[in-house]
Amino acid sequence: MANDYNILKVFRQGQEVHFVLSQNSAYVVGMPDASLYTPDCDFVGIAKHYGFDGTGWSDERIVNLPDVQKDLDTEFQDGGVCLHGNWITSLDVKAHRKGIVQLNPLGVIGVTKTKDHQLVIGLRGGELTPEGREIYGRGYLGAFPGGSASWKESYEHDVAIDTIVREAREEMGDVGVRVEGVVGYVTNTGVIPSSNLVMRLGTDATLSQLQDINERSIRTMNNLLEDYFGHGRSGDISKILMDAGLAPDAWENEVLFGIPKNPRKILFTIKALKDSFTGSTSGALDAYVQHRWPDFEHPEF
Numbered sequence: 001m002a003n004d005y006n007i008l009k010v011f012r013q014g015q016e017v018h019f020v021l022s023q024n025s026a027y028v029v030g031m032p033d034a035s036l037y038t039p040d041c042d043f044v045g046i047a048k049h050y051g052f053d054g055t056g057w058s059d060e061r062i063v064n065l066p067d068v069q070k071d072l073d074t075e076f077q078d079g080g081v082c083l084h085g086n087w088i089t090s091l092d093v094k095a096h097r098k099g100i101v102q103l104n105p106l107g108v109i110g111v112t113k114t115k116d117h118q119l120v121i122g123l124r125g126g127e128l129t130p131e132g133r134e135i136y137g138r139g140y141l142g143a144f145p146g147g148s149a150s151w152k153e154s155y156e157h158d159v160a161i162d163t164i165v166r167e168a169r170e171e172m173g174d175v176g177v178r179v180e181g182v183v184g185y186v187t188n189t190g191v192i193p194s195s196n197l198v199m200r201l202g203t204d205a206t207l208s209q210l211q212d213i214n215e216r217s218i219r220t221m222n223n224l225l226e227d228y229f230g231h232g233r234s235g236d237i238s239k240i241l242m243d244a245g246l247a248p249d250a251w252e253n254e255v256l257f258g259i260p261k262n263p264r265k266i267l268f269t270i271k272a273l274k275d276s277f278t279g280s281t282s283g284a285l286d287a288y289v290q291h292r293w294p295d296f297e298h299p300e301f
Contacts, residue, residue, distance in 0.1 A: 004104045004189050004190060004191075004279055005186050005187065005188040005190060005279040005280065005282050005283030005286070006186065006187050006283070007184055007185070007186050007283055007286060007290070008068065008069055008072055008184075008185045008186065008187060008289050009072040009081075009184055009185045010183070010184040010287050010291050010294075011081075011181075011182045011183060011291060012079065012291075012294075013158055013181060013291065013292075014181065015079050015080065015081070015181075015182065016078075016079070016080045016081070016182070017080070017081050017082075017083060017160065017182050017197065018081070018082045018083070018086045018158070019082070019084075019085065019158050019159050019160070020082060020083075020085075021063060021084075021085045021086070021087070021151060021159065022084070022086040022087075024086050024087075025037040025086060025087055025088065026064045026066060026086045026087065026088050026092075026103065028101055028102055028103060029101070030095070030100055030101040030102075030103075030211060031088075031092060031095075032045065032046050032049040032050075033051075035131050036049070036282055037089075041059070041061070041089060041130045043059045043089065043091060046089055046092070047091050047093045050091060050095045050100060052091060052094065052095075056293055059089075059090070060089065060090040060148075060150055061087045061088070061089060061090075061150065061151040061152075062087065062088055062089065062090060062092075062093055062105045062106070062148045062149060062150060062295065063087060063105070063106040063149040063150070063151045063159055063174040064072065064084075064085055064086050064087060064088045064092075064104055064105055064106065064120050064153060064263060065084070065085045065104045065106050065195065066084075066085070066086065066104060067081055067084065068083060068104055068185065068195060071083045071084055071231070072185055083106075083197075085106065085150035085151075085159075088103055088105060090122050090148070090215060092105075093105045094135065096193070097134075097135050097166060097192065097193060099134070103142065103283065104195045105148060105149075105194070105195065105282045106148070106149040106159070106195060106196075107146060107147065107148055107149065107195065107196040107197070107280065108146060108147065108159075108160050108163040108196065108197050108198065108199060109143035109145070109146030109147075109163045109164075109196045109197075109198055109199070109280060109281070109284055110143060110144065110145050110164050110167070110168065110198075110199050110200075110201040111143070111183060111198060111199070111200055111284055111285065111288045112144055112145070112168075112172075112201040112202070112203060113176070113200075113201070113202050113203070113261055114203055114205060114206050114207045114210065114258065115117075115203065115204050115205060115206045116206045116207055116258075117260065117261045118206075118207040118258030118259065118260060118261065119258065119259045119260075119261055119266065119288070120144045120207065120210060120256055120257070120258060121143070121144060121256070121257045121258070121259060121281065121283070122142050122143075122171075122252070122253030122254075122255070122256055122257075123139070123140075123141055123142075123143070123255040123256075123257065124137050124138050124139060124140055124141070124142045124252060124253060124254070124278075125138065125218075125251050125252055125253055126138040126252070126254075130224070131264055133191070134191065135192070135282045136144055136192070137191045137192040137278045140191055140202050140276060140277060140278045141257070141273065141276050141277045141278065141281060142253070142277075142280075142281050143196075143278075143280060143281045144171065144172070144253055144256065145164065145167040145168045145170070145171040145172060145201075146164075146167055146196070146280075147163060147166070147167040147213075148163075149163045149197075150163065152286055158245060160182070160197050160199065161179055161199075163235065164179060164199045164201065165177065165179065167249075168201065168246055169242075169247075170247060170249040171212065171249045171250065171252060171253065172203070172205075172210060172214075172247055173210075173213040173214075173217060173245055173246050173247040173250070174242075174245035174246075175203050175204075175205040175209070175213065176203060176204055176205070176211065177201050177202070177203050178201065178202040178203070179200075180200040180201060180202050181199070181200045182197065182198070182199055182200070183198040183199060183200050183284070183287050183291045184197075184198045184283075184284070184287030184290070185197055185198065185281030185287075186279075186280060186284055186286075186287055187196060187280075187283070188278065188279025188280045188282075188283055189279060190278075190279050191278045191279065191281065192279075193279075194280050196280045196283075196284065198217070198283075198284040198287055198288065200288070200291070203216050207256070207258040210256055211256045213245075213246060213247060213250070214247065214250045214253060214256050216246060217241060217246040217247040217248070217250035217251075218250050218251055219252075220241060220244070220246060221237060221241060221248070221250070221251060224237045224240060224241075225237065240297050241253070250283065259285075262300060263289045263292070263293045263296045266285050266288070266289050267269030267285075267286070267289060267298060267299065267301070268299075268301055269285075270282045270285050270286060272301070282283050
């Protein structure tokens with residue numbers, strides 16, 4: 001399966017992105033009747049409409065950007081861009097990934113630079129079933145961190161920053177992550193077809209420190225799961241891991257790798273391992289090179 005990507009925009013350093021999010025849900029052909037979305041979401045009814053069993057997906061609202069290319073092409077006098085969105089459910093996102101409906105759920109993914117100048121990539125974990133590989137990208141190289149942008153009534157900062165800060169804490173542990181700017185906007189086909197705002201992140205942790213936290217988090221979670229389910233105990237495992245400074249979603253990345261922060265090495269890696277990356281990650285790294293080194297000429301490999 002081809003994991004192609006399209007870079008819709010590379011942002012200049014210092015350029016800002018703003019959001020205007022509607023209270024209304026989206027509607028496209030193939031979605032359930034609007035009555036299942038208002039005044040309250042009927043997640044069981046939505047799952048039934050799509051023929052899903054309703055398990056494995058959270059009851060969550062996700063930001064949807066219906067006219068993202070138009071928004072990206074419109075810059076204000078100060079150079080800022082405003083993205084306009086509505087919302088869909090996590091079940092609509094699953095239907096989108098399966099090709100049942102055509103939507104544009106917003107994802108936010110990070111290109112994370114470590115103290116030792118490595119860009120961190122994760123080998124996505126979980127069961128390597130056909131659906132797991134196609135819908136979740138398990139077994140592929142993916143961005144670290146990243147996730148769907150939850151629609152909320154209000155945000156501490158904005159939807160992009162709140163999303164990437166949350167995902168960083170859940171996937172990386174309590175290592176201290178800086179949001180250093182917006183890199184670009186990429187879409188992709190193939191594994192996990194998606195539409196992603198790419199953020200530039202920094203941490204004072206080294207690659208080996210992140211790998212150590214990842215391994216300890218997975219090991220601790222597995223021990224807790226065995227203890228609780230094996231002995232009938234109960235407890236909030238995610239909270240236990242968070243309180244210990246560990247990463248409750250570390251399992252999403254079975255192994256962490258580093259790519260040196262060098263434009264040629266970055267581009268060579270995504271070219272050589274094209275079929276191993278999710279398209280969104282290849283696109284994010286390509287956009288990062290164009291963002292950080294705008295005069296660098298792409299070599300022919």
